[in-house]
Amino acid sequence: MNLSRLLSALAVLLLLPATASAEGGCEQWISPALAEGPITFGFLSADVATGRRACPRTEVGFGVQGGAIIETENFYGAVTGAGLLSGSYAVRPDLEVFATLEATRFQFVQNATLTGTTLHLGQLTVGGTWVALTRGAFVLAPSARLQLPTSFASPRTRTLGAEVGAAMLYRPTNRFEVHGYAGLDGDLGLGAAAALPRAGFLMNVGTEYALCSGFAAVLDANLHFGHRAVLDYLAPALGLRFRAGEHFGAELGASVPLLGAERALAIGGLKLTYRM
Template sequence: MNMSRLLVSLVALLLLPAAARAEGGCEEWISPALAEGPVTFGFLSADVATGRRACPRTEAGFGVQGGAIIETANLYGAVTGAGLLSGSLAVRPDLEVFATLEALRVQYVQNATLTGTVISLGQLTVGGTWMALTRGPLVVSPSVRLQLPTSFASPRMRTVGGEVGAAVLYRPVNRFEVHGYAGVDTAMSLGAAAALPRVGFLVNVGTEYALCSGFAAVLDANVHFGHRAALDYVAPALGLRFRAGEHFGAELGASMPVLGAERALAIGGLKLTYRM
């Protein structure tokens, strides 16, 4: 097969609808408008190292999230907030592409003598998830995510990175699931400063239960290694998920590090989605 035919075949594989429908756990969820998978508010930029759901969806979302560092002994404090735009497209029943943009990032910092506020565009991430295995209620979906150097928070430096991982879903009934994610994330700086390459490892395990078709609660445990220290954080996360009608959904979520080098007291946010 020559190169042109190979390229045509690859494009057709990605863009043409698959003949088979998604099966098993991904079709069991009690309400399409309710969010699925791990809580998506994390301690790194945009949605890096927050895990990923296993099931492809087509949706558009808007969210806000924020966190705070308060170190009285060091006379230091920082409050960060971001407005997030996100979206995903189920190209096929087993293939999703997605993106998240920190459309507005605000950080206020104060130490013993100085204060400062930075308002800028934040990081953009793009990626894809492939539902590689379905066996009844079990779904396994590898994913890849790129972090693009779009942030202007530091005028002489840009951050670039990536993440590779896999999501696992076990959904035996339509209102209960156990989910997990394991991934490796990398980041480095571009510009006048040192590159400072970093590698992190995330393990997420969680469960979600829908009390009814309009409300579900999710509880996650997240462990991250290697980005700032040998143990970055052990952080439980809680999410409350709602739906309004057939297409609209909302999620309130928060995560708090209880062990590790992470300096933030907590991070939390609100996300609104429209599922198509």
């Protein structure tokens, strides 16, 4: 065998591993401990408007995420950070319930010569995903999420919100997937002040490729409308996903808004999970 044929054979083995079987795309992922679906670090509270994976999993996770706003022309800057607790339970192979809690949320703000620091409990979200359609490598899964008014960011106002949408997965091989999500989200204030209801629409599309059973890279594009402007943000996101053993996984990710009204320079985080 000459060198060109050898290189061609290696390329085929790397790029075209075993194709999806009749069991469906959810059963084909190369390693159960590797994270799946969209990157979970977003610009809103907890996991709101970050999309959702299509496949049910039972896992617990801990993460940290943060972002920064720096507007020198307005003499304004803000740094935020949150410690996230998350979990999901696969009630059945086609049904998952999940929750995410901002166990601590920190914010430092400087406006001209004035500064302020807060540390408080953040938002709690709970929801569920149902696999409605499986056709070979393709999976379609509607989901719903409720944002509960647990945050103490404002002493006189609590925030209540909800999100409904659907996740899509196309996994033709056990190393490669195309995922997407489309959903509507909204929130309003509860308290003495005006409710100020807001609504937004998220579109996510991304790909994930596993170089081996212990490492995968994911690239997403997120488009959000209507929450604070006609275009809230167009933001690409990059994630690196690892596993350590049969059950432990880690995800490192970041997102940068290129267009829109979003004021953050970037947001990023690290998430550790244990899949059962």
